[in-house]
Structures are given as C-alpha cells and as structure tokens.
Amino acid sequence: MITTNHGLSRRRFLALTGAAAGTAVAVGCSPASSTNTGPAAGSSAGSAAKGTVTVMSQSGEFGPKEAKAAAQALGLTVKTVEYDLTKLTAMLASGNPPDVVRGLGATETPYLVARQVAENLDPYFEKSTLIKADDIDPVNDVWRYDGEKQGSGPRYGFAKDYSQDCTIWYNGGLYDAAQVTRPSGTTPLLFDELLEEGNKLTKRQGAKVSVYGLNPNGLGLFQQLSWMTDLAGGKLTADDLASVDFSSPEAQRALTWYLEYAKAGIGPTVLNPDPNGWDGPTFQAGRMATTLSGYWLGGLFSEDPKSAKVAGFAPAPQFDTNRRVSPCFGGTGLWIPRASKNKDAAWAVMEWFLAGAPAKARASGGWGIPPLKSLQTLMPQKLPYQKQAYEVQMAEKEHFSVTSFTPYVRVDAINTIISRELPKAIKGTTSAGQLADALNSQINAQLEDGKKRLR
C-alpha cells in the first residue's frame, strides 16, 4: 500500500507540477498583456510591413516623447529602446536590430563601417529634401569613412548637434578673484599658459581641492592626447590606423604636459576624479575655473543666472608650434544598421529628427551646434555670455578638421588601458617614457588582435 502510494503520488506530483506551471504561466503573463508591452500587444510579427521603426537612443535625446512626436509627424509606429552596447550587440546577433541607432560619429564610424554594420546613407542624402549638400556643416564628415581614412567616402550617419570639444569655458569670477587675466576670445591660450593659470586658479582646503583650476580631460584621454600630439606636429596613430606611437617627441610632449597637470593636482584625474562625474554641477557651484568642454556646456547656464553672469568662452588652446586644430570628438548622431528591415522608414525618422522640427528646437537650446549651417542662426544669442560664445564659436569653426580613429578597436578599450597605466606615472613610479612603452605595447597588441579579427 505504501509502495503504491509512493509511485502514484510521484507521478501525480509531477503531472500536477506541470499543470500548475502551465496555470502559473497563464496567470503570470496576463499583467504583461495588460500593460501593453511589445509582442504581447502583437507588435513583433509583421511590424515592418506596418511601418514600425525602432530607435535605440538615450532617453534624454530620443525617448518615448520624441517617438510619439515622430509617429504623429510621419504616420509611422516608432518605438524606442535605451542605448546599450550589449543590447545592440545582442539585437544585431539575433538578426533583429534596431532601425536607427545613436552613435558618436567621430570615434565610432570606422569601427562600425569596418564591421559592415552601418548602412551607406549616400543614396538617402541625395534624395533628401530637408538636408541639402551645401547646407551640411563640415563636422558631419566625421561620419564618413572610405576604408582607409575618416572624413572622406560615403556618409554612414549624421550628427544631431556637435561641439568642438576642446574649446574652453571659464568662470570669469574666479579669474578676477585670482587676479588672472581672462582668456582671450580670439587668441588661443598656449598649453603652458593654461597650466600656469590653472595653478594660480586652484584653491585648496587642507589636502582637498575646493576650486579646480583646470580640467583638460575632455571626452577621453586618448582623444585629447591624439589632438595634443597633432598640435605638437606629430601623429599618435599611424597612417594605416593599425598602431600607435606614444614615444615620438611630439607624443612625449603631449604626455609630459598631461603628467605635469596631473601631478600638480589642479583638476580631476583618474586618480582623483571629480565626484560629480561631469563639469556642469562643479561649474555651477563656482568650483571649476577652466574646462575644455566644448560649446554644449553653455546650454546649462541659460537657466542658471549665477553661472550665466560669470561664464566665458574661449578658443581651443595650442602649443607654440603655430598649428591650430579645434577638433570634434563626439558628433553624436544617428546611423542605420545594414540589417535594418525598414530602412526607408528609418531614414524618414532620422531625417525628421536631424533636420526637421526637433532640430530647430535643439538649435535654439544652446546644447550644441546644429549640424546644418542654415540652423546655426538659431543658436541662442540673447544673454551676453551666449552672444560672446556664439561669436567665438563661429570663428573657431574654421579650425576644425577630422581626426581619423582606428577601425580595429573601440576607443573605450584604448582609454581603459590608458586609465590603467596612468596612475603609476602620476604617482611618479614610472616615467613618461616608460608609460609610453607600456601604452605602445598594450594598445598595439589590442589593435593587432582587432585587425586579425576583421580579416
């Protein structure tokens, strides 16, 4: 009797487990349907035929609000997913990628094109009614790559707005208090002057820095060091984009300057980062005298009268070589994956966002320079700081040129290596030369590996 019970009960147990699981599935899923999520509402199958466009971007740039506006303007169904590199990789691998993706044209274009992930958009630009060839700002060349060089060849994306990221925002009040002459709006500061003034402007309370004199870190150290090496008259990345050389005299000049800055303790470094994460709040708190942040930071001050009163804008600095370059390391915009199933609709959304009504709204916000020349007259000039920044920025445009980035590894990977090796040199345990050797060996190994993977 007991044995029989055991056998029967086990079978019943298993059978009931299955039944209960099935019930649980049904019960568990009903809330999903009621909250109207994706395929539960029947969106995945046949979505392309209905003109659904999935945009992968950041909430602050192209979120559900923008998707709704795009849907109303274009008569399409527009969905948004948050930008995430892992998710993008997974979506591409699953054969169901987003139709439009956010990207940093300046550093990502060669990487995307070399992997044959991004669609050549030239045919769309040719047909565009909103984007005319002669209206395109030269900065959009960061989205072009011909297989060897960035800046020429087909267009693979387009910027939503941009900044020349090494231009300077300074706090005039702090300059006056420290009796340091405010930077000129026409003559670029020299790097040595920048360092000297940074030292004078820095204030300390005990061992802590209460006012940062200078933040030259920009959008990433590799980008900054590439630019500084260029200003010094050299090249950090080889012409074939397959190796770097931090040991050249020009690269050493850039590296030595940065180490001097970092050792002086006058601004954020990888060893002593600013807890605020970015310069905006620090500037607003009156704790940042000079930052190489680019025009976009000024967007923050329009609703902050205290900062607007003291903010000033200046050209990107240079070495004493007379070479003047004012680069863009972002050019954040949108691109279309080659595997997108609805490219025409994707382009319609992209064109509307980058050159339609949202582009005009962005232009007047002051959070970046519009990618179309015709929209640049809309840039804010109402407040004195806005007018001054506008004039400096318009003059600065002529010093823009495209810097080619390697297609073999993501620039984040290079910056990770630099951040790992730099602390030893800042602490003085390794010299600039030893740092260069370490960076050359590690970064070149990654580049070589990346090149092999592309073959």
Place this chain on the structure above:
Amino acid sequence: MTRSYRYALYIVLLAVVLAMLSPIYWLVQTSLKSPAEMASFPPTWWPSAPRFANYSDAVSSVNFVGALQNSLTIAFITTTLTTLSSAWVGFGFARLTAPGKKQLFVILLSTMMLPGIVTLVPTYLIFAKLHMVNTYWPWVAWGLGGSAFLIFLFRQFFAGIPKEMEEAAIIDGCGYVGIFWRIFLPQSWPVIAASVILSFTGAWGDFVGPAMFLSQDSTTLAVAMATGYVNDKGLPLNNLVAAGAVMYVLPVLVLFMFMQKRFVSGFSTSGIK
C-alpha cells in the same frame, strides 16, 4: 552584565546604527539639494533651502507611475513563481529519492557560480528566437526555473522536518502533493518569507534584465530612473536620481519591515547563517 559594560555596548550599537543609516540620510538630503549645492565644497549637511520640487520633478521627468506598475508586475511574477517552483524543487531534493539526485543537486548548485552577465547575450538570442523580447514571458520562464539558492534554502529546511511526519501522512493516505501543500509548506513560512524578500528585491532592483529585454515604454522603474533623469545632453541630474531613489527604496523597506522576523528565522532554521 555590569552597567558600564551595557553602556559601552549601547554606544557601540548606536555607532553601528548611525553608520548604517548614514547612506540613507545622505540620499535624503541629496534629494533636497540643487545641482550647485550638491557640488559645493565643503559639502553641506543639510540643504540651505530644501527643494521638495525635486520629488515632483522626479515623478514627472519619467513615466514614473507606468514604470512603477511594470516593476510591480515583474516583481509579482518573479516572487510568486520563483518561490513556488523553488519550494517544489527543494521538496523533491529533500524528500524524494531518484538515481542521480545528488549529482543533479551539485549541478544545480554549481549554476550559482556562473555570473548572469555571461549568459546575457545567449539568453537574449534564445528569447528573441521565441519572440519573447519586449514581453514579460522571460520573467515567467525564469520564475518557473526557480532559483538555485532558494532551492537550496528550501531543501535545507525541508530536510530538517522529521521523517515520521511524512510517514504518518502517507499512512493516512496522503500523497506527496498533499504532503507538500498541507504539511511541509505551512511549516515553512520563515523560508517563504526569506524567499519572497529575496525574490522581490532581486526583481525590483534588477537593471540588466529589463534594460535588455524591454523597450522604453514597457520598462521598469529601475531602468526608467537610471536612464531618464538626464539633461538635454544625456548627463545625469543627480538630485533627481536621489529623489527618485528615495521613492524607489520605499517598497523594499516596507516589505522588509513587515517580514523581517520571519526572514531572519528563515535563514537560521535552514542551516544557513
């Protein structure tokens, strides 16, 4: 215990309590500051003019109510299914015999060593093939699969229940389903409480899963908050993040306060301390 020893103990306990509460205090006072005051040096211990508007901004800057509903839905699915399935599997491992049971249990436990991030992309590919992306079905599947840790917890608890109780039930004609539902499960409230709290907080605090598998309009509060409190340039508005975080931790605090006694005894009675 002498009076001086007791006072010393209270002082130590008070210091520990303050140390534990200080991050919550810092979170609350940050949630009431302006961005400039947040970045001021030296830091202020309390905002000069508390900005309660940060809370209304935190609610209006993202689809707070919608995302809250989605979080609660996912947490409910996960908590219910994971607790039930883990209890059933734990019961099987504790009370039933079958060839290879021990080996299977070792394999189950070894899955705890595998970081979830490693299987993220393959899991995405599987769910994409099954057309489950942008739905809550993945959470149903994960819930039905149970949790290795909770299975272990239930197994340990059930293994401690006297064999005679099970035999008496069988003699009275009760099958294993009845034994599980009527005898074992009613005795396991401490473990159920632990399981509910762990599953709920796990699902409630999960960022990676919803970020990977859901779109922005069906995502959870964790993702909406992490990605939505940004300025026009996508940079974080940390005072709104703090205000949102204060509201975000409330359900977990309430749940823990109601279930803390059982939660603690759940761990102590299952042999895990």
